[in-house]
Amino acid sequence: MATINDVARLAGVSKATVSRVINNSAKVNEETRAKVLYAIEKLGFRPQFSAKALAHSKKQFRIAISLSKRMELIKDSNDEIGQFYGIILKEIKGMATIYGINVKEILLESPEKGYDGYILIGGDVTKEILNNYKIFKKPIILLDHYILGEKIDSISPDSFTGAFYAVNYLIKKGMKHIVHIHGPLNSYGFKSRYNGYTEAMISAGLTPVYYEYDDINNNIDIVLKKIIETEIPEAIFASNDMTAIRIMDELKKYNIKIPDDISIIGFDDIPRAKKYKPSLTTVKVFKQEMGNMAFKRLYELMLNENTHPVRISLYTEFVKRKSTR
Amino acid sequence: MATINDVARLAGVSKATVSRVINNSAKVNEETRAKVLYAIEKLGFRPQFSAKALAHSKKQFRIAISLSKRMELIKDSNDEIGQFYGIILKEIKGMATIYGINVKEILLESPEKGYDGYILIGGDVTKEILNNYKIFKKPIILLDHYILGEKIDSISPDSFTGAFYAVNYLIKKGMKHIVHIHGPLNSYGFKSRYNGYTEAMISAGLTPVYYEYDDINNNIDIVLKKIIETEIPEAIFASNDMTAIRIMDELKKYNIKIPDDISIIGFDDIPRAKKYKPSLTTVKVFKQEMGNMAFKRLYELMLNENTHPVRISLYTEFVKRKSTR
DNA sequence: TTGTAAGCGTTATCAT
DNA sequence: ATGATAACGCTTACAA
Numbered sequence: 192m193a194t195i196n197d198v199a200r201l202a203g204v205s206k207a208t209v210s211r212v213i214n215n216s217a218k219v220n221e222e223t224r225a226k227v228l229y230a231i232e233k234l235g236f237r238p239q240f241s242a243k244a245l246a247h248s249k250k251q252f253r254i255a256i257s258l259s260k261r262m263e264l265i266k267d268s269n270d271e272i273g274q275f276y277g278i279i280l281k282e283i284k285g286m287a288t289i290y291g292i293n294v295k296e297i298l299l300e301s302p303e304k305g306y307d308g309y310i311l312i313g314g315d316v317t318k319e320i321l322n323n324y325k326i327f328k329k330p331i332i333l334l335d336h337y338i339l340g341e342k343i344d345s346i347s348p349d350s351f352t353g354a355f356y357a358v359n360y361l362i363k364k365g366m367k368h369i370v371h372i373h374g375p376l377n378s379y380g381f382k383s384r385y386n387g388y389t390e391a392m393i394s395a396g397l398t399p400v401y402y403e404y405d406d407i408n409n410n411i412d413i414v415l416k417k418i419i420e421t422e423i424p425e426a427i428f429a430s431n432d433m434t435a436i437r438i439m440d441e442l443k444k445y446n447i448k449i450p451d452d453i454s455i456i457g458f459d460d461i462p463r464a465k466k467y468k469p470s471l472t473t474v475k476v477f478k479q480e481m482g483n484m485a486f487k488r489l490y491e492l493m494l495n496e497n498t499h500p501v502r503i504s505l506y507t508e509f510v511k512r513k514s515t516r
Numbered sequence: 517m518a519t520i521n522d523v524a525r526l527a528g529v530s531k532a533t534v535s536r537v538i539n540n541s542a543k544v545n546e547e548t549r550a551k552v553l554y555a556i557e558k559l560g561f562r563p564q565f566s567a568k569a570l571a572h573s574k575k576q577f578r579i580a581i582s583l584s585k586r587m588e589l590i591k592d593s594n595d596e597i598g599q600f601y602g603i604i605l606k607e608i609k610g611m612a613t614i615y616g617i618n619v620k621e622i623l624l625e626s627p628e629k630g631y632d633g634y635i636l637i638g639g640d641v642t643k644e645i646l647n648n649y650k651i652f653k654k655p656i657i658l659l660d661h662y663i664l665g666e667k668i669d670s671i672s673p674d675s676f677t678g679a680f681y682a683v684n685y686l687i688k689k690g691m692k693h694i695v696h697i698h699g700p701l702n703s704y705g706f707k708s709r710y711n712g713y714t715e716a717m718i719s720a721g722l723t724p725v726y727y728e729y730d731d732i733n734n735n736i737d738i739v740l741k742k743i744i745e746t747e748i749p750e751a752i753f754a755s756n757d758m759t760a761i762r763i764m765d766e767l768k769k770y771n772i773k774i775p776d777d778i779s780i781i782g783f784d785d786i787p788r789a790k791k792y793k794p795s796l797t798t799v800k801v802f803k804q805e806m807g808n809m810a811f812k813r814l815y816e817l818m819l820n821e822n823t824h825p826v827r828i829s830l831y832t833e834f835v836k837r838k839s840t841r
Numbered sequence: 842t843t844g845t846a847a848g849c850g851t852t853a854t855c856a857t
Numbered sequence: 858a859t860g861a862t863a864a865c866g867c868t869t870a871c872a873a
Contacts, residue, residue, distance in 0.1 A: 192613060192614055192615070192616040193614070235610065235613070237611075237614055239570075239573070239615070240566070240812075241565070241566040241567075241568075241569035241570040241573070242566075242570050242573075244566035245564075245566040245567050248564070248566065248567075285560065288517060288560070289518070289560075289561075289562050290517070290564070291517040339680075340677070340681070342831040349827060352664065352665070355664075480822075480824040483822065484822065484824075484826070487565075487822065497805075497812065499802055499805040499809075499831070500830075500831045501809070501829060501830050501831065502674060502828070502829040503826050503827070503829075504826060504827040504828075505824055505825075505826050506667040506824070506825045
């Protein structure tokens with residue numbers, strides 16, 4: 192277990208010098224550098240991240256969190272943002288405080304230079320937007336999103352598995368006519384839930400039925416009308432809890448009983464899901480943990496640790512409540 | 517940025533006591549505990565992982581790495597294990613040395629109690645085997661594997677995307693008749709590559725053609741014969757480099773020219789891929805980084821940090837060499 | 842250009 | 858039951 196001290200001793204220099212060599216943080220005589228490099232090689236030394244991080248802990252980093260225009264729009268009409276991204280945001284800011292790091296919220300569509308790292312939130316990030324951040328040459332995290340082909344660190348819930356098991360729950364209850372109402376599929380999360388639903392249906396020999404719902408126009412009444420006009424399905428699996436709740440609101444107008452006439456499942460487990468009558472069966476997304484991991488990962492990257500980009504999926508949890516049989 | 521010192525000061529105790537409260541590591545008077553808890557709450561204190569890890573760095577952990585019987589079997593007939601898992605293993609052991617942690621290799625099928633953490637390697641881990649490890653109640657990492665429905669930390673390459681882009685490369689070259697030779701699909705990695713291939717083919721309007729290859733019986737000659745008997749495809753995408761190399765060996769016997777008559781793509785980028793004539797076009801899996809991440813994640817878990825289980829996928833990289841047009 | 846030494850936030854040993 | 862203090866491995870003023 193070679194430490195910087197061992198290297199220093201073998202190379203016959205001080206550990207400060209070793210540190211300088213490792214980090215290229217100051218001029219070092221070529222001969223000295225060679226000696227140090229040799230010792231590092233010889234001992235198989237690799238700096239320990241914890242020690243590095245600790246020593247850095249008073250360093251003043253600045254990070255930016257980017258939220259899209261669309262979120263700002265929706266924010267006014269309902270509390271979707273607060274119930275989901277709000278929790279994530281709070282965690283990130285909390286972690287930042289602990290680590291003594293400055294956080295600024297900026298508009299996703301207007302990238303601002305000058306931060307040590309960026310967390311881009313939600314499914315509105317496109318390749319084009321991303322490119323405008325890449326040019327800053329600073330670490331970037333996609334939170335609750337992923338873009339195929341982009342080697343950018345990404346943190347998201349395991350939507351596929353979550354959806355798969357939720358729909359399977361309905362199937363095991365003997366239901367066959369299960370429809371999926373989903374948000375825009377350019378959002379990776381929605382797309383994965385869509386895929387999870389599809390996979391569950393197909394492998395059970397059932398026919399998937401999809402309806403798209405646009406949360407900006409909030410056209411759930413129209414969508415639902417269309418669904419009901421043909422036949423009331425046994426269950427609806429919605430892309431997220433907000434949508435599920437709106438569906439239930441609408442269903443009440445038609446005097447359709449939940450869960451007796453129809454079962455509803457959402458996704459996210461926002462606080463409201465539990466309070467609503469009937470309480471909403473859903474797939475819990477670990478929002479706080481997502482925020483935490485996003486922060487930690489960004490912190491690692493800012494300290495140049497483990498820089499190979501990764502995609503992190505957090506396991507979800509099926510939560511049975513009153514909206515399903 | 518509250519530290520343990522701030523908490524101690526506010527609670528009017530020493531930081532040693534605060535530490536005892538946080539970790540439940542020793543008896544603490546109920547009143548004192550209450551004061552400390554209050555201070556923690558008030559200040560929003562959360563211990564900093566780096567500091568914790570550093571302080572723990574002399575603690576003697578013991579971890580086990582489990583390799584399957586099948587790997588032992590294959591190991592004799594070729595160097596597949598060394599070329600792929602060998603690199604991963606080496607990295608894990610290297611990290612362990614740095615962290616002063618003891619590593620023992622054990623047989624996957626014979627779980628041994630008494631370690632502080634386990635890394636289970638490869639696609640041979642079944643739910644049943646996993647259960648025998650779970651009862652130890654110690655952190656477990658699945659390396660290069662994932663089991664649907666099991667909430668166990670998992671590290672693997674992003675095989676789907678890797679395969680998708682590799683096959684797309686061939687498609688863009690104008691090829692239409694591309695077959696996939698894959699290993700056992702209970703291995704998550706093989707399954708994902710299979711899915712990536714399928715997705716690429718289907719979305720290009722092409723028909724996927726699959727052949728399974730069993731690396732224990734090493735029946736590549738039979739498989740290849742079957743393929744050629746009908747028609748020589750324009751390209752073969754193999755589940756991994758070892759298989760691709762065997763295919764090329766076999767192809768030479770038929771005097772079929774690579775890449776003129778047929779293009780070959782593998783997966784993994786094992787050292788041999790580069791040396792082989794013709795050098796093998798492949799998808800690079802970051803083996804060392806995988807080992808590194810597996811170790812780090814296990815270490816976190818052993819220190820009770822960030823315990824929510826996650827799936828980590830490492831981005832891959834397409835490497836164009838001479839075996840493709 | 843290099844070395845000395847303080848300091849980062851925890852844990853753990855040893856007193857009390 | 859609690860406190861004082863050394864130690865963990867590294868970075869970074871400040872000195873030389």
